[in-house]
Amino acid sequence: MRTKLLPALLGAMIASIAMADEAAVKKNFEAKFGAKAESVSKAGYLGLYEIYADGQILYSDEKGTAFIVGPLIDGRTMKNVTQERINRLTAIKWADLPLDRAVKLVRGDGKRVLASFEDPNCGYCKRLAKELQKLDNVTIYTFLYPILSQDSVDKSKAIWCASDRAKAWSDWMVEGKAPSGKTDCDTTAITRNQEFGRKLNINGTPTMFFADGERIPGAVPLQKIEEKLAQTAGK
Numbered sequence: 001m002r003t004k005l006l007p008a009l010l011g012a013m014i015a016s017i018a019m020a021d022e023a024a025v026k027k028n029f030e031a032k033f034g035a036k037a038e039s040v041s042k043a044g045y046l047g048l049y050e051i052y053a054d055g056q057i058l059y060s061d062e063k064g065t066a067f068i069v070g071p072l073i074d075g076r077t078m079k080n081v082t083q084e085r086i087n088r089l090t091a092i093k094w095a096d097l098p099l100d101r102a103v104k105l106v107r108g109d110g111k112r113v114l115a116s117f118e119d120p121n122c123g124y125c126k127r128l129a130k131e132l133q134k135l136d137n138v139t140i141y142t143f144l145y146p147i148l149s150q151d152s153v154d155k156s157k158a159i160w161c162a163s164d165r166a167k168a169w170s171d172w173m174v175e176g177k178a179p180s181g182k183t184d185c186d187t188t189a190i191t192r193n194q195e196f197g198r199k200l201n202i203n204g205t206p207t208m209f210f211a212d213g214e215r216i217p218g219a220v221p222l223q224k225i226e227e228k229l230a231q232t233a234g235k
Helices: 002-033 081-089 123-132 150-160 165-175 188-199 222-232
Strands: 039-042 049-053 056-060 067-069 103-107 112-118 138-144 207-210 215-217
Touching: 002 039, 002 049, 002 056, 049 081, 056 081, 081 215, 103 165, 112 123, 112 222, 123 165, 123 222, 138 150, 138 188, 150 165, 150 188, 207 222
Parallel strands: 112 138
Antiparallel strands: 039 049, 049 056, 056 067, 103 138, 112 207, 207 215
16 A cells, blocks of 8 residues: 555655746746746756746746746757747637638638638738648638738728638739729728737737647748648547
8 A cells, every 4th residue: 555655645745846846936937027927837948947928938947046038949859849839828729710700711622721810911921822822622711910001901901892802812912913992891800800819919920820729920831831730630
């Protein structure tokens, strides 16, 4: 009986110590920065603690004698550990996306799904649009999210009011053919997208979401998008 209890007791003690350390790091951070830490956990590198606050990640030793701001790179894999953690921490539920307020484009069987928040005047979004043309068997939901200028708002409204929204979006983003300019339809979806995006702390475009809810910002390579679609197929 004692041999069975000992590992359990040791495990509980270690967990208790870890929680105490994380609580101390959290308290120290909040006292020094005057901001609430949403989560604190062991980073897994150099004895550092990961602190997630205000949509950002920073690192600290257990005593808070130093704080590190910036990406943490795994020296073995060369992966950006910080960005991967932010992507997971800012994930959402796919079911929470208001897909009726997005421009819908279906290719092939449309079984794989991808959502993206984009500004029509965003250069990175235009680069992404050209890459996404190479995808097949996918449904792409593009949320018009004009954040760069009033012209972005005007173009978004014109695209939303087009008889074929997907074609109007592609014509502009890929071919450079400006939308007709018709804006007399109900464009409240765009305003609501802006409000929704702010709640999700989407500060740049493009910002993509996949079926598992993970967020990936920026015009990432097509290979990475294909890998993510394969991972989330059927979810």
